[in-house]
Amino acid sequence: MIVGIAAVAVALLLAALNLRYGNLNQDEGWYLYAAKMVRDGKAPYADFAFTQGPVLPYVYAALYGVVERLGVAGGRLLTTGFGLLAALFAAATAWRAADRHRAAAGIAAFLLVGCNVYQSYFTTVVKTYALCSFFLMAGLFSLGFRHAAAAVAGGVLLALAAGTRLSAGIVLPIAGIWLIFRRERRLDWLWFGLGGGAVLLAVYLPSFVSAFEQTRFGLLQYHAGRDPGGLAQLLVFKAGFVSRFVQAYFLFTALALSVFCFSARESFRNPFAVLLWLCGAGISLVHLSAAFPYDDYQTIAYPILAAAGVASLLPRLPERWLSPGLALLLLVSVAGAFSSPVNMDWFVRGRDRIWWRFKEQSxxxxxxxxxxxxxxxxxxxxxxxxxxxxxxxxxxxxxxxxxxxxxxxxxxxxxxxxxxxxxxxxxxxxxxxxxxxxxxxxxxxxxxxxxxxxxxxxxxxxxxxxxxxxxxxxxxxxxxxxxxxxxxxxxxxxxxxxxx
Structure with missing residues (x-):
């Protein structure tokens, strides 16, 4: 309990620091401006260029009063809320997926997600990642329950994730096929498909009908048109994508290696954990295939992978290891968070020879x-x-x-x-x-x-x-x-x- 309270406090502190001091990103401007356009009655693609799914502009348009009062900080405040909800649902999903030591699994998942400063930054600045992660984790949590209503809710939420960021769409077929092979779930695959299919049609069909060429450009051609500049440069981008993922999520990487080295056979007997691994891997492969695979794309996959990792490993540990293990995980997470280069950017603009260039203001x-x-x-x-x-x-x-x-x-x-x-x-x-x-x-x-x-x-x-x-x-x-x-x-x- 103490570790859980401390984890929440650290997550809130990191989010507050990133909100106030985090570096600006150009994406924050056009995502919030798209929300303003929607609030003013315009439609993505048909009335202005947009390069992601249309869900974020509509969600933020409904909440745009916060941005009008607080500016970009208001947009960050909304994004932070969705990011913290995603961390909480990652914890709930790990709790649901673990076949024992559920409370410990939930706390560990929240630690890995909420107390990672890299994850905190990219779910605080205004991008699609926080909202998409929220829909993904809420949808997967819903699929942990054997009930027709839960299957419908899972389909709806995962479709909203795909409507926020198209790369999240790979989770829908993975989850659908997984449900088909779970015989005890009976017709859950059908309810899942009906819920998800209806929302996908509601999200994308109007845009494709009213502005087919503009929608196709924004969702596909804009991204496919980026030229990495040859095979050698492409391979460097791919290697850099993997390298930066390991750097940003080193603690999770060590955890995942432990799972595959020491408890893979037992872990893959847990069907829900297998679903989480498949979904996280599916999104990762889609991102790796991009011409410019930026490492921050993985922000939406990481909570899924974190939940999968702790649900696979913690149930295999002796109970006497749990309390000291969680305390150690908290200490290592805090040490990792406050030794990250992300923190340096809060207060400095880089280095001139041996002198740090401190920011006069954020x-x-x-x-x-x-x-x-x-x-x-x-x-x-x-x-x-x-x-x-x-x-x-x-x-x-x-x-x-x-x-x-x-x-x-x-x-x-x-x-x-x-x-x-x-x-x-x-x-x-x-x-x-x-x-x-x-x-x-x-x-x-x-x-x-x-x-x-x-x-x-x-x-x-x-x-x-x-x-x-x-x-x-x-x-x-x-x-x-x-x-x-x-x-x-x-x-x-x-x-x-x-x-x-």
Missing amino acids: DLQHLRAAADIVRQSTAGNGELLTQDTYLAVEAGVSVPSGMELGPFCYYPAMPREQAEKLHLLNREMLVELLRQSAAPMAAFSGYGLAIESPAIAPVAEADAVLFNHAVQARYEKIAAMPHFGQGHTTLDLYQLKDSE
């Missing part, structure tokens, strides 16, 4: 300072010409149509007709926007007018010069804020010249 405070300047010049209800969408969210203003994806809205070679249909900008359209925008202010960090898609490469040098001239012809620089936002680049703030 990234969120810096964002608020920039937003104050924008609000003063736009009266809080105008338009901001920017690809830093988190600045627009913080200031409570709009961005021009076509810029909703921030730095990744620019496809220089895309035909105009296609770009207009997909709510993106090609070279001609971006130049026109810079030369004709009526926005009273413009703001560009090191990510602004700097990235071209689909290769995710720096814009051509000639284009960069053209964009800069177009901005300076109509806008006057009024401020420059160093160390701003993701990557801590310089944010240049411009005001429309009086003659305009």
